[in-house]
Amino acid sequence: MAAALWSDLKGQVAKMSGTHLRTLLQDQARNDSMFVQSGQIVLDYCRQKVDTETMSKLFELADKAGVEQKKTKMFAGEKINETEGRAVLHPALRAPRDAAISVDGQNVVPEVWKVLDAMKGFSDKVRSGEWKGHTGKALTDVVCIGIGGSYLGVEFVYEALKTCPEAAAAANGRKLRFLANVDPIDVKRALEGLNAETTLVVIISKTFTTAETMLNAKTVKAWLVKELGSEDCVAKHVVACSTALDKTKAFGIDSNNVFGFWDWVGGRFSVWSAVGVLALSLQYGFGTVNQFLEGGHAMDEHFQKASAKENLPLILGLLDVWNGSLLGYEGVAILPYCQALLRFVPHIQQLDMESRALWKSPFR
Numbered sequence: 001m002a003a004a005l006w007s008d009l010k011g012q013v014a015k016m017s018g019t020h021l022r023t024l025l026q027d028q029a030r031n032d033s034m035f036v037q038s039g040q041i042v043l044d045y046c047r048q049k050v051d052t053e054t055m056s057k058l059f060e061l062a063d064k065a066g067v068e069q070k071k072t073k074m075f076a077g078e079k080i081n082e083t084e085g086r087a088v089l090h091p092a093l094r095a096p097r098d099a100a101i102s103v104d105g106q107n108v109v110p111e112v113w114k115v116l117d118a119m120k121g122f123s124d125k126v127r128s129g130e131w132k133g134h135t136g137k138a139l140t141d142v143v144c145i146g147i148g149g150s151y152l153g154v155e156f157v158y159e160a161l162k163t164c165p166e167a168a169a170a171a172n173g174r175k176l177r178f179l180a181n182v183d184p185i186d187v188k189r190a191l192e193g194l195n196a197e198t199t200l201v202v203i204i205s206k207t208f209t210t211a212e213t214m215l216n217a218k219t220v221k222a223w224l225v226k227e228l229g230s231e232d233c234v235a236k237h238v239v240a241c242s243t244a245l246d247k248t249k250a251f252g253i254d255s256n257n258v259f260g261f262w263d264w265v266g267g268r269f270s271v272w273s274a275v276g277v278l279a280l281s282l283q284y285g286f287g288t289v290n291q292f293l294e295g296g297h298a299m300d301e302h303f304q305k306a307s308a309k310e311n312l313p314l315i316l317g318l319l320d321v322w323n324g325s326l327l328g329y330e331g332v333a334i335l336p337y338c339q340a341l342l343r344f345v346p347h348i349q350q351l352d353m354e355s356r357a358l359w360k361s362p363f364r
């Protein structure tokens, strides 16, 4: 059945290859059917090389491939990441406090909120000046050390919020820097103009073994110790977002200052966990970051409940199958006209490409 549908879709490829987009765009009913919305997010896909017949075959493909059932399994915490044998539960990171989402029979939402509350408490203390550095000064600047999934999403959201008036006001007088590359020039750029007395270092590493992150962490720790004159400064100036408590302890970080996450958070989606929430709360305040989490939750609900034809993530996924596997396009252009989204592309590129690398085709 699915094979027949696939060959039908190949027929659509032949039809679309001989049809100019200008011709497709003359059909207003087609264009209108390709304008869908969830809250304030609009998806207008009328400039994709599809007509309504192609789309109905793609929706049929989703149905035959069991997307609905797979979605149910995902939100039920089943281990749908087959290559790594893990649940895929980043939606639990942005679920409301009273939600229930289970992994291995245990509701993980209370654990998520325990860490969110701890991050709120810590970031409020740092921002208010109640938390003092080694020499008694308030910490106004933050350097995040991490790489790949433990860096790109955080930097993207930091940049996206920088020009939002409410977030900018909350960040007044504070700096947030990122250090990912092991090139000493990146260390220099990250620390440029910072005073160790007023700097907090956030080491972000799920495993706390990643070579680049560990080298940068040691380099910046040495800078703090040299500037502040004692190893004791680490307890006040270094915190971590990690799942490896033994390793963060060995590095000298107080276990109260380690903000955890879980095996079911893939690195590429981890901006929604402590990886993103801590640094962003230090810069913009927890309230603003909580709005980001609420936005993500609204999209999770839409993905779960909207019908296929109105379902933004599903439609984008189907268009990806169409463009990549059927039309054979080898690249995707993401063009954020809004300059505040300047770091969106590296974030999505890493997220998308790493997901593809981990995907196990049912056909191989």
Ligand SMILES: O=P(O)(O)OC[C@H]1O[C@](O)(CO)[C@@H](O)[C@@H]1O
Residues within 6 Å of the ligand: 147, 148, 149, 150, 204, 205, 206, 207, 208, 209, 210, 213, 266, 267, 268, 354
């Ligand atoms: O958070 P960690 O353990 O330092 O790992 C970072 C690496 O893990 C990933 O986030 C996911 O594999 C990569 O993108 C990144 O290079």
